[in-house]
Each structure stands twice: as C-alpha cells, then as structure tokens.
Amino acid sequence: MQDILIVYDSKTGNTEKVAKALAEAAGARALLCRCSEAPAADAFSVVFAGYWVDRGMPNASMKKYLPTLKNKKVVLFQTLGAEPKSEHAMASVANAGKLLDASNNVLGVLSFRGAIDPQLIAMMRKMPAGSPHAPSPEAEARWAAAASHPDAHDLQEAHDYMANFLDMFERFYKNM
Ligand SMILES: Cc1cc2nc3c(=O)[nH]c(=O)nc-3n(C[C@H](O)[C@H](O)[C@H](O)COP(=O)(O)O)c2cc1C
Structure with a gap:
C-alpha cells in the first residue's frame, strides 16, 4: 500500500537525489513525485515534503504547496548551499514550518548541503x-x-533516516 507521499521540487537535481534516496528506502510504500504533479495528500498517512532553499525560504512552488497540507504527519527535507546545521539552515526550516497549517504534525526535519x-x-x-x-x-x-553535495554519505543518511522512520512509524506514530 502506498501510504507515504514524497513530494519535492528541485532546480538543479540536489533535492531530487535526496527524494529518490528516501523513496528507495521506503520501497513500495512511497509515491515519489514533483510538487507540480502531486496528487491530493488525503490518501497518504505521511507526507515528506522537500524543497531547495531560496533566499532563506522554501522555493516558490513548495511555498505554495506546504500551506495546502492539512491534518498530515509531515517530514520536511531541504537542501541548501550553507552548512546544514547552520543557523541559516535552521531558520530556513523554521520558515518552512511557518507555512504549514497548525493541524499538521511535523515528525521530523532533514537538512542536506547541495551544490x-x-x-x-x-x-x-x-x-x-x-x-x-x-x-x-x-x-x-x-x-x-x-x-x-549531496554526496554518497548524505544519500545514505537519507536512506537510513527513512528506514528508521518506518520503524518508528509502526511503533509510535501510526496511531497519533
Ligand atoms: C536563486 C537561488 C537562491 C538560493 N538561496 C539560497 C539561500 O538562501 N541559502 C542557501 O544556503 N542556499 C541557497 N541557494 C542554494 C540552493 O538552495 C542549493 O544549491 C540547493 O541544493 C539547490 O537544490 P536543487 O538542486 O534541488 O535545485 C540558492 C540557490 C539559488 C539558485
């Protein structure tokens, strides 16, 4: 059953690489698509939403997409030129969070450097x-x-994140 929607946008391919690593780890459970082709999120338990950072904000299409999510379990992932644990990276993910409706539940955030x-x-x-x-x-x-970046280590980290997330989902998040 496809219950995880991985929706992303990517201008030069960095965010797409991370999205694909996440999708590969989720296997048949994941539907991977660009933001412009995203189906209604209603049928999915979890939405992984990925964007590239544009002047400290999610890129334009994700800026429009994020506010459309309602009552979802959400994981945000981003790629950016700055160091992924920098204050700028944290501020960028906080800016993405502000675009989400309060009915959503953010279960995680992932930040990767991107060329x-x-x-x-x-x-x-x-x-x-x-x-x-x-x-x-x-x-x-x-x-x-x-x-x-993202390099092989980053993509392995994304892969491992999803594997761990699926385990946590079964044990803790499913009935939230
Ligand atoms: C117009 C533009 C604005 C950007 N703004 C930022 C920024 O504010 N902070 C940052 O760290 N990186 C910034 N970047 C770098 C991108 O976020 C980074 O290269 C990202 O990995 C690109 O992802 P993509 O290959 O999926 O398009 C910017 C890039 C572009 C083209």
Whole structure:
C-alpha cells in the first residue's frame, strides 16, 4: 500500500537525489513525485515534503504547496548551499514550518548541503564589495564545500533516516 507521499521540487537535481534516496528506502510504500504533479495528500498517512532553499525560504512552488497540507504527519527535507546545521539552515526550516497549517504534525526535519548552481556563483562573483553575496575567501570556501553535495554519505543518511522512520512509524506514530 502506498501510504507515504514524497513530494519535492528541485532546480538543479540536489533535492531530487535526496527524494529518490528516501523513496528507495521506503520501497513500495512511497509515491515519489514533483510538487507540480502531486496528487491530493488525503490518501497518504505521511507526507515528506522537500524543497531547495531560496533566499532563506522554501522555493516558490513548495511555498505554495506546504500551506495546502492539512491534518498530515509531515517530514520536511531541504537542501541548501550553507552548512546544514547552520543557523541559516535552521531558520530556513523554521520558515518552512511557518507555512504549514497548525493541524499538521511535523515528525521530523532533514537538512542536506547541495551544490550551488554554477551560474549563480558566476553572478555572485561579479557582485560589488559590500553586497551580502560579494565574493570573499569565506564565500569561495563555502561554495567549494557545497560543490560535492549531496554526496554518497548524505544519500545514505537519507536512506537510513527513512528506514528508521518506518520503524518508528509502526511503533509510535501510526496511531497519533
Ligand atoms: C536563486 C537561488 C537562491 C538560493 N538561496 C539560497 C539561500 O538562501 N541559502 C542557501 O544556503 N542556499 C541557497 N541557494 C542554494 C540552493 O538552495 C542549493 O544549491 C540547493 O541544493 C539547490 O537544490 P536543487 O538542486 O534541488 O535545485 C540558492 C540557490 C539559488 C539558485
């Protein structure tokens, strides 16, 4: 029975890789689809909703999708250029949470680093000194650190998260 809806959006493929790792771990229980093709969530016990961070918020389509969820068990997952445990990452996931209706129950959040679109990096390298995204040794180091993500370790983490989640679901969450 498909009772887990994994809905995501992805511009350059990072969030899609994480979504696929989650879906693979959930096997036949999961329906994986892009936000634009998502069926009504009514028939699903759990919705995993994944987005890429755009200026500290879920990307535009997920910003519209998240408020449509009602009375659902939700797991949020995000990819972003910044360090996944940074204050910026936490603020971004909090911003996603604020878009959810209070009737939902957030059971978990997952945050992964994701390579930044080279076109965006090229643009930022042209920004004048003083602008928040102007190139600097620190910014270059951050962009370089993101470039290899999500990597095999991240995808294994996503896979393991789902395996553990399914166990927890049976034991604790199912009848919540
Ligand atoms: C227009 C734009 C805005 C972005 N804003 C942020 C941001 O505010 N914080 C951040 O850490 N990363 C930001 N990023 C980086 C993306 O969130 C990151 O590369 C993400 O993994 C892309 O996911 P995708 O490959 O699924 O599209 C931005 C990227 C783009 C293109």
